[in-house]
Amino acid sequence: MEEREQERLVESERNRRVEQQTVRNGRVERDTTDMERTTTDAMDVDESPAAGESAVNVSAERVEAFNTLFGQHMRANRLDLINIADLEEVVNTGSDARYSRAEIMLLLEKLQDDNRLMIADDMVVHMIS
Known part of the structure; x- marks a missing residue:
């Protein structure tokens, strides 16, 4: 349940940032830096070993x-x-x-x-x- 709620929050934040548009030289452009940052934040993966695991493998x-x-x-x-x-x-x-x-x-x-x-x-x- 908590994971779904977090996904909804990320999605609504992403939508809010997409709606923030700036007008430059008479045309509408999206602020892609915020969108990219949000996407990256949402997809960050902890690559450290999980509890009980280690980067060292021993046969x-x-x-x-x-x-x-x-x-x-x-x-x-x-x-x-x-x-x-x-x-x-x-x-x-x-x-x-x-x-x-x-x-x-x-x-x-x-x-x-x-x-x-x-x-x-x-x-x-x-x-x-």
């Missing part, structure tokens, strides 16, 4: 590899806490396909959403599962 294989490297490092070193910069070094050591900081943050946020870890002040608290 299932890379997700699994990251989780394995992260978990093995934390267990082998009996760590509950690690700095994100240190974790970045751990998962990229000896790797041909390095993880970007954006990928790492996305993967950590997914693990946080699954209640497997907590991110606070550039630190990762690993939860034993």
Whole structure:
């Protein structure tokens, strides 16, 4: 219902602006700048990722590899806490396909959403599962 009302308001504003005409050199011209601006405003699309989505895409294989490297490092070193910069070094050591900081943050946020870890002040608290 709200979307329809908004569309009606946009349409009536567009019609009002079309009706505003100026007379130049004896002929009637429409004020197209207002019409174009209204059309553009009505068609603006938010291209930012929706909630839960990201511009970074990580394959299932890379997700699994990251989780394995992260978990093995934390267990082998009996760590509950690690700095994100240190974790970045751990998962990229000896790797041909390095993880970007954006990928790492996305993967950590997914693990946080699954209640497997907590991110606070550039630190990762690993939860034993």
